[in-house]
């Protein structure tokens with residue numbers, strides 16, 4: 001099982017974004033989580049293509065682009081063109097989710113689908129064969145620094161059971177409120193990709209990443 005820490009640049013210091021991404025890369029972080037918000041699907045607005053295009057020039061990390069936008073199918077090719085390696089769209093944001101998945105696949109990048117805390121696994125379970133990753137939001141999407149919603153752990157467990165039963169090759173990502181205690185809860189439930197914003201960027205970035213990666217490795221060794 002592959003485990004990845006996916007730092008969310010939503011919590012980065014944008015005045016030092018390039019430097020902070022380099023620090024992550026030097027510490028061996030492979031995935032960079034990029035939260036795009038449109039002020040419509042979620043109340044807040046973050047950043048978009050120009051920022052991604054700019055950081056792509058300096059980084060070889062895997063760009064995991066999480067589109068918190070309404071009707072994301074409008075922008076898939078644009079995000080691929082500016083450097084996304086995977087695109088995750090929200091089930092709640094698409095009129096035709098199957099078609100949106102197809103568009104991402106046809107654009108040649110990995111496909112993720114995401115659900116908000118209130119959306120049941122049942123709404124997406126029929127699509128698991130068509131995706132590479134499911135992102136289970138463990139806070140309401142829109143803002144960093146919120147508290148993990150404990151009820152979401154059961155959703156991760158339910159999803160993991162389906163994936164194992166059907167012998168599918170689908171990663172489970174969690175996002176929101178990940179910290180020293182919730183990371184273990186989420187990993188025990190079946191999550192293998194952990195998005196973390198404030199946990200990674202608040203305080204000393206380098207020592208945070210070293211500590212979190214060591215902890216992830218210790219937990220994954222216990223689980224395997």
Ligand SMILES: O=C(CO)[C@H](O)[C@H](O)COP(=O)(O)O
Pocket residue numbers: 008010011035068139140141142143144145146175176177178195196197198199
């Ligand atoms: O998608 C997000 C918000 O919609 C963020 O990635 C998420 O909230 C991470 O921030 P934190 O780790 O501080 O909770």
